[in-house]
Amino acid sequence: MSDFDDLFAKAKEFHGHVCPGIVLGTRLTIAGMRELGMNPRENNRNLIVYVEIDRCGADAVQAITGCSLGHRSLKFKDYGKFAATFVDTQNGNAVRVSIHEKNRAEHDKLPPAEVIRILSVAPEPEILKIERVRIAIKKEDLPGFPVGKAICSRCGEQVSDNRHVTVNGDALCRNCAGESYYTPI
Ligand SMILES: [Zn+2]
Ligand SMILES: [Zn+2]
Known part of the structure; x- marks a missing residue:
């Protein structure tokens, strides 16, 4: 072969x-x-x-x-x-x-x-x-232990690898920040 x-x-x-x-x-x-x-x-x-x-x-x-x-x-x-x-x-x-x-x-x-x-x-x-x-890979995108963990101040779910956003000083997950791909029913 x-x-x-x-x-x-x-x-x-x-x-x-x-x-x-x-x-x-x-x-x-x-x-x-x-x-x-x-x-x-x-x-x-x-x-x-x-x-x-x-x-x-x-x-x-x-x-x-x-x-x-x-x-x-x-x-x-x-x-x-x-x-x-x-x-x-x-x-x-x-x-x-x-x-x-x-x-x-x-x-x-x-x-x-x-x-x-x-x-x-x-x-x-x-x-x-x-x-x-040329490609610059951010440290939070690399394999290994999660970095930049945060708890969403609205839903309480954990967000890893700096994927949260900060609004008025509060950490929010992307969903709670209005970027959701789903709608709760
Ligand atoms: Zn195919
Ligand atoms: Zn949230």
């Missing part, structure tokens, strides 16, 4: 089905880790990945890197773009890899199985854009 086949199988198993997004996510992850000099078969403790989309490809990134929300090593930036930035926290090196499928219009006319085959062997420059970037 080639490196790609092996890692693709891992992504496929985690995601639950085969689709072009998983193929591209696998290619993207292989490129990002390679650019940082990391081996996807090893446990890379210094790797943090920012994914910019919550679709199929994000699962490939998680399955192959082992980065996850629970380890604080997977960050979600809701940009709706099929891209991810790989950061080595030890030396600060960072590389952003985005999908740039040059023949997308032609691929859209083909059956999915054929697209998957094409994307799995396409030369990288035909499907990926790779760029070196």
Whole structure:
């Protein structure tokens, strides 16, 4: 089994089905880790990945890197773009890899199985854009013990990692500060 086949199988198993997004996510992850000099078969403790989309490809990134929300090593930036930035926290090196499928219009006319085959062997420059970037990670975003704990003065719930806001000197959770994503019933 080639490196790609092996890692693709891992992504496929985690995601639950085969689709072009998983193929591209696998290619993207292989490129990002390679650019940082990391081996996807090893446990890379210094790797943090920012994914910019919550679709199929994000699962490939998680399955192959082992980065996850629970380890604080997977960050979600809701940009709706099929891209991810790989950061080595030890030396600060960072590389952003985005999908740039040059023949997308032609691929859209083909059956999915054929697209998957094409994307799995396409030369990288035909499907990926790779760029070196700089990224400043705040200490409260890093793995490790929570920092900046606060108790919300309105609901009494604990807020970790400086995610609270201060209004007139009082600590408030984002919900109580009016940024809620839900409405109590
Ligand atoms: Zn999928
Ligand atoms: Zn609150």
